[in-house]
Structure formats: structure tokens, C-alpha cells
Amino acid sequence: MPTATYDNIASTTLGSNTASVTFSSLGSFTDLQLVIRARCTLTDAVNFYPNDVLLRFNGDSGNNYSYQYYSAVGWAGLVANRLDNQSAITIGGGAQNSYAAQEFSYHDIYIPSYRNTSYQKVNVTKVGHAYHTGDARRGVGIWVGNWKNTAAITSITVLPSNGYSFTTNSTFCLYGITAA
Amino acid sequence: MALTYDRVAQSRVTSSTVSSVTLSSISGSYTDLMLVIAGKSAAIDDSSAIYTIALNSGTRVDWRSCVIDSTAVVSAANWVSVAPNTIPMNAASGSTYIYFSNYTNTNMYQLGMGLTGQKAPFSNENWTGMATSEWNTTTAISSITITAVDGNFTYGSTVTLYGILKA
Numbered sequence: 001m002p003t004a005t006y007d008n009i010a011s012t013t014l015g016s017n018t019a020s021v022t023f024s025s026l027g028s029f030t031d032l033q034l035v036i037r038a039r040c041t042l043t044d045a046v047n048f049y050p051n052d053v054l055l056r057f058n059g060d061s062g063n064n065y066s067y068q069y070y071s072a073v074g075w076a077g078l079v080a081n082r083l084d085n086q087s088a089i090t091i092g093g094g095a096q097n098s099y100a101a102q103e104f105s106y107h108d109i110y111i112p113s114y115r116n117t118s119y120q121k122v123n124v125t126k127v128g129h130a131y132h133t134g135d136a137r138r139g140v141g142i143w144v145g146n147w148k149n150t151a152a153i154t155s156i157t158v159l160p161s162n163g164y165s166f167t168t169n170s171t172f173c174l175y176g177i178t179a180a
Numbered sequence: 181m182a183l184t185y186d187r188v189a190q191s192r193v194t195s196s197t198v199s200s201v202t203l204s205s206i207s208g209s210y211t212d213l214m215l216v217i218a219g220k221s222a223a224i225d226d227s228s229a230i231y232t233i234a235l236n237s238g239t240r241v242d243w244r245s246c247v248i249d250s251t252a253v254v255s256a257a258n259w260v261s262v263a264p265n266t267i268p269m270n271a272a273s274g275s276t277y278i279y280f281s282n283y284t285n286t287n288m289y290q291l292g293m294g295l296t297g298q299k300a301p302f303s304n305e306n307w308t309g310m311a312t313s314e315w316n317t318t319t320a321i322s323s324i325t326i327t328a329v330d331g332n333f334t335y336g337s338t339v340t341l342y343g344i345l346k347a
Contacts, residue, residue, distance in 0.1 A: 005184040005185075006184050006211075006344075006345070006346035006347070007346070007347070008211075008346050008347060013287075035281055035282070037281070037282065037285070037288055037291075072310075100289075102287070102288050102289045102318050103288070103289060103314075104287075104288040104289070104291075106281060106291050106293060106312065108279075108281070108293065126293055126310075127312075128291065128293050128311075128312025129291075129312065129314070130291070130312055130313060130314035138312070139312070140293075140310055140311060140312040141310075142310070169287040169288065171282060171285065173211075173282070173346070175346050
């Protein structure tokens with residue numbers, strides 16, 4: 001008999017602006033997938049730059065993360081970079097409050113073998129947004145992060161950079177994936 | 181037990197005069213949708229071998245995209261579809277998948293994340309790309325129309341829609 005592949009561990013739609021979202025009951029699956037549609041409280045009606053969205057594991061806010069990315073953004077073309085010793089993993093630019101009210105960025109994060117204690121944890125994120133009235137602010141890319149810790153991941157925290165919050169109606173859906 | 185991937189609809193082109201394919205009556209009972217396009221356009225110019233995707237009988241100008249491809253071209257032009265602009269060429273075959281997350285959420289614009297690639301007769305025409313597109317609608321997706329902008333689909337091209345249930 002086939003086994004259900006995806007289980008919805010938890011989902012939330014924000015009813016008010018919220019500084020961070022934490023998932024702390026992750027179950028016993030093989031992998032995790034976190035799907036986010038985000039909008040941040042940053043208001044920048046001059047440059048319209050997006051606001052980065054960050055990821056942390058097990059409440060660790062030390063400089064124990066690295067990440068790298070390649071991304072296409074309307075204002076800068078193709079960009080790529082590698083950063084080490086960071087206090088969080090960036091999972092791409094989030095929509096911000098100067099965009100159209102229905103504009104939410106998309107972040108699809110895959111975390112394989114999150115309970116494996118033999119190696120450090122890695123996640124892969126596909127990111128995109130297509131700000132409607134400003135062509136130059138669109139973006140798409142792949143972001144890969146590393147947490148320099150072999151501990152099993154027991155909690156995941158998502159937050160906007162620079163102290164901003166997520167806005168009402170941002171959604172966060174965490175799925176457990178069973179590879180039977 | 182519910183299946184994670186459910187084939188909602190499939191259309192296989194059986195003539196050389198089909199310029200668009202519509203998948204309609206899409207149920208709102210899934211979590212996400214995945215559209216898979218395998219085939220060719222009959223366009224003879226690679227720059228015009230474009231698919232466009234319209235949702236809920238909308239028009240092709242209802243969306244915006246950003247595309248990155250293997251030639252390091254970045255485009256934010258309005259006309260770029262999630263199946264970027266050289267897929268598939270007349271003498272090549274290509275495939276594209278486009279993922280619609282939370283397609284019944286009416287608080288935000290519909291957004292699709294697409295990956296695409298083609299194998300062409302000449303290596304400099306091989307191609308891969310990634311795109312995100314957004315449609316100017318907050319209505320749940322109930323139909324999807326895929327159009328070969330300049331030319332018809334070739335015989336045997338197939339469009340398949342999967343409903344993905346994450347229960």
C-alpha cells in the first residue's frame with residue numbers, strides 16, 4: 001500500500017504583524033519542506049528593494065551559519081555570493097510593504113535528513129517574487145544554507161532581517177516527508 | 181489513503197493545428213498544483229517559440245516574470261512566460277514544470293515557480309532556465325490555458341496537471 005508522502009506538520013496564516021514564526025514540533029520524518037509566502041513590514045517606496053528573510057535552527061543565533069546563492073534580480077542582473085559565519089541563513093528577498101497589497105514572495109525550503117546527527121545540516125531554497133508595478137524589483141534564485149552543527153533539528157525559526165516583521169496574511173506551511 | 185500526486189488532467193496534442201490547450205474544472209481540494217509541459221512549438225524562430233500561461237480565462241498580459249537562464253540572461257520583461265523564450269525550438273524538444281503553491285489562497289496574487297530545459301540539435305542551443313511569474317489575480321485557479329504564441333504545438337506534445345495533496 002502506498003504511504004502518504006507529505007504530512008502537514010503545521011500551517012499558519014498570520015492574523016497580525018509578527019516578528020518571527022517558530023515551528024518546534026517537527027515529528028519523525030525523513031525530510032522537511034517549509035513553504036512560505038511572505039511580506040515584510042519594511043516600507044521603502046524609493047528603491048522598492050525586498051527585505052531578506054532569515055532562517056535559524058534550534059534557537060541558535062550565533063555566527064554558525066553559511067549560505068550561498070545565485071539569483072536574478074531586475075535591478076542588478078545575475079548575482080551570486082558566498083557568506084560564512086553568519087547569524088542566520090538568508091533564504092532570499094521577501095516582498096515588502098510598498099508593493100501591491102497582494103504581493104507575497106515565495107520561499108520553498110527543503111531540509112533533507114534533519115534528524116541525522118552524522119553531518120551538518122543543509123537546506124536548499126527556491127525563491128521568487130515578481131513585484132507587479134516595478135519590473136526592476138523582480139527576482140528568482142536558488143539559495144543554499146548550512147548550519148554548522150550536527151545536532152538534530154528540533155525547531156525552525158523564520159524572521160525578516162533588520163528587525164522588521166512579517167505582515168498579516170503571510171503564510172508558513174511545514175511538511176514532513178516520509179521516504180519509506 | 182489519499183495520494184500525494186494526483187493526475188488532475190492531461191491533454192495530448194493529436195493534430196498539428198492546436199495553438200492552445202486549456203485544462204479546466206480544476207478542483208480546489210489540493211494543496212498545490214504542478215503543471216508539466218513536454219513537447220514542442222511549431223514556431224520556426226526560436227525567439228518566438230514561447231509558451232504563455234493564462235489563469236482563469238485571463239489574458240497573457242496579466243502576469244509578470246523574472247527569468248534566469250543558462251546563458252546568464254536575466255529578463256524582467258512583461259512578455260516573458262514561465263516557460264522561457266526559447267523553449268522548445270522547432271527542431272528540439274523541451275520540458276517545463278511550473279509549481280503553483282497554495283493556489284486557493286485568495287489573499288495574494290497567484291505565483292508560479294518554473295524550471296525548464298531543452299535539448300537542441302546544436303549544443304549552443306541547449307538551454308535551461310528558472311522563472312517566477314505572478315498573475316494579477318487573487319482568485320483560486322480553476323483553469324489554465326497554455327498557448328504556443330507563434331505557431332502551434334507539434335503532434336504528441338503533452339500537457340499534464342497534477343494536484344498535490346499535503347494532508
